[in-house]
Amino acid sequence: MKTVLAIFLLILAGVMAGKSQPDGRGGMAIRMADDVHSYANPQQAKVTHVDLDWTVLFDQKIIKGSATLSFQRPPDQVNAPLILDTRELTIEKVETSVNGTVFKPTTFQMGAVDKFLGAPLTIQLPPNAKKVRVFYSTSPNASGLQWLSPEQTAGKKQPFMFSQAQAIHARSFIPLQDSPQIRITYSARVRTPKGLLAVMSAAGNSQTSARNGDYRFSMTHPIPPYLIAIAVGDLKFQSLGKRTGVYTEPSMLAKSAYELADTEKMVEATEKIYGPYRWGRYDLLVLPPSFPFGGMENPMLTFATPTILAGDRSLVSLVAHELAHSWSGNLVTNATWRDFWLNEGFTTYIERRIIEAVYGTNRREMEAMLGKQGLLEELAGTPESDQILHINLDGRDPDDGATGIPYEKGALFLRYLEEKFGRAKFDVFLKNYFNSHAFQSITTETFVDYLDQNLLQKYPNIVSLDEVNEWTEKPGLPKTAPSPKSDAFEKVAAQAKNFMDGKALSIQRMQKDWSTQEWLHFLKSMPENLGAAKMAELDKMFNFTNSGNSEIAFQWLMMSIKNNYKAADARLENFLISIGRRKFVRPLYTELAKTPEGMKRAQEIYAKARPGYHPITQSSIDAVLKK
Numbered sequence: 001m002k003t004v005l006a007i008f009l010l011i012l013a014g015v016m017a018g019k020s021q022p023d024g025r026g027g028m029a030i031r032m033a034d035d036v037h038s039y040a041n042p043q044q045a046k047v048t049h050v051d052l053d054w055t056v057l058f059d060q061k062i063i064k065g066s067a068t069l070s071f072q073r074p075p076d077q078v079n080a081p082l083i084l085d086t087r088e089l090t091i092e093k094v095e096t097s098v099n100g101t102v103f104k105p106t107t108f109q110m111g112a113v114d115k116f117l118g119a120p121l122t123i124q125l126p127p128n129a130k131k132v133r134v135f136y137s138t139s140p141n142a143s144g145l146q147w148l149s150p151e152q153t154a155g156k157k158q159p160f161m162f163s164q165a166q167a168i169h170a171r172s173f174i175p176l177q178d179s180p181q182i183r184i185t186y187s188a189r190v191r192t193p194k195g196l197l198a199v200m201s202a203a204g205n206s207q208t209s210a211r212n213g214d215y216r217f218s219m220t221h222p223i224p225p226y227l228i229a230i231a232v233g234d235l236k237f238q239s240l241g242k243r244t245g246v247y248t249e250p251s252m253l254a255k256s257a258y259e260l261a262d263t264e265k266m267v268e269a270t271e272k273i274y275g276p277y278r279w280g281r282y283d284l285l286v287l288p289p290s291f292p293f294g295g296m297e298n299p300m301l302t303f304a305t306p307t308i309l310a311g312d313r314s315l316v317s318l319v320a321h322e323l324a325h326s327w328s329g330n331l332v333t334n335a336t337w338r339d340f341w342l343n344e345g346f347t348t349y350i351e352r353r354i355i356e357a358v359y360g361t362n363r364r365e366m367e368a369m370l371g372k373q374g375l376l377e378e379l380a381g382t383p384e385s386d387q388i389l390h391i392n393l394d395g396r397d398p399d400d401g402a403t404g405i406p407y408e409k410g411a412l413f414l415r416y417l418e419e420k421f422g423r424a425k426f427d428v429f430l431k432n433y434f435n436s437h438a439f440q441s442i443t444t445e446t447f448v449d450y451l452d453q454n455l456l457q458k459y460p461n462i463v464s465l466d467e468v469n470e471w472t473e474k475p476g477l478p479k480t481a482p483s484p485k486s487d488a489f490e491k492v493a494a495q496a497k498n499f500m501d502g503k504a505l506s507i508q509r510m511q512k513d514w515s516t517q518e519w520l521h522f523l524k525s526m527p528e529n530l531g532a533a534k535m536a537e538l539d540k541m542f543n544f545t546n547s548g549n550s551e552i553a554f555q556w557l558m559m560s561i562k563n564n565y566k567a568a569d570a571r572l573e574n575f576l577i578s579i580g581r582r583k584f585v586r587p588l589y590t591e592l593a594k595t596p597e598g599m600k601r602a603q604e605i606y607a608k609a610r611p612g613y614h615p616i617t618q619s620s621i622d623a624v625l626k627k
């Protein structure tokens, strides 16, 4: 009851504030009471469905067309306008309809632009209006779209375009209520140049080779807007299992299908623990290397970086992660971006459970140890206020909250609960949590209330609310945080020590037996100031500079910068120019920028690399190099 009352009061406060005073972000717009990253007014008019009609124009780098939005207003709000989020959209005209078939022009106002939020679009509505249709086009600089020239693709012949809407970039290609607590269904008709295939996070993706340039899609489950996604390119499909498959450029198809062969097994393993997969198909789209993230859990069609294609299936925890989002994130969604850990902490925890089910406990523990190591390093360099799971992002870009903390600290919190209550009880709890909140967006408070009632009180005197509170509302890591353990890593650390002590290594056995995770731990076990001579020795034995594994290459290049190891210079430049995944390129530029000489080099490389980066990566690196 506490939560319900609190939400009611917040809504009331929001409505009253909106009626009487400007909000400082674009005139008289009414912001949602509890999502500081949206201008929408769902308490007055709430969008339930959007119907897209798009033409994808590669020569102008824009999408042009219309979005028809269905919405509902409560009986006491029949004169309320509809307020949508937009960013850099050109609005041609807006029409409304009472019966859903006949549309008439209406008036609209674009509010002032906020650098993080974009601008509110306020549409006047007659009483009884049920739909609006917005005719618009996107900007060539839309933050949620990346346009690749043929040279930037694997095939080099056709252009490519893909979207990335999380956190608040959907508004740069669709005028809509861009808050994760709005849940909408969508349908789309997409026209592209003939010969190219459009795919979306919906049903309707074509598995055949027919390419007529006219495609239709439909998502019938209510999803948050950040999960609307599209890609257009020279794409081909290969099946991986009865409901799984992969789309990518033809030249990458065989390699991708090999790497992702365990996908169907992963779906089955997850269903066994957390209940049925509810989305129908689970396909993956392997994108060109400029994709700024590892993966994006777009429903029915995960978008993935090609940097997971290691050739030995050692980096497929990314697939486990994106698949896990089909429960945590897509089915039960963070209501605002300050609750992001509800998406990512749960998903990282479930990812490791999937890895355990498919590849065994050893692999899970190695990945969990690497995760905790990374978290401790990150915590050491993060201000206290940003170490909190339930982070305050008011006045900030929600992308600021996308650090490793919601992922790894959140996962450790769930592992802590699992260890305290026992796996059997905790699994039942999580399965019930997903079932009882399916297709809903919830806040941290709602989760904690549910946890209190269904676990803490049900099995009293095991974990207190104060302890939960320490995890969700306080900086740092509680003393009781779990410690993953791996025998394999102890052996790896022993080899690292042998190397430092000048003893011989069993090179052949290491090369034959070690997984990517073991190699990463080996490199991370080296001292910070290893020195160029020792680097050269390692490189001679294991050829790290030329590693085709993106994670190992990244770790090695970080060490190369720190130790001024010149033999890796060419590889570093090539890596930064050919890959746009932010997880890799941001730390590399940051490390380079620490010395004046390195900064100069970073700027030279960046001048060549920037045109190939996604807008999200560009803005991250701009920030690193402007200091």
Ligand SMILES: [Zn+2]
Binding pocket: 321, 325, 343, 344, 347
């Ligand atoms: Zn995730």
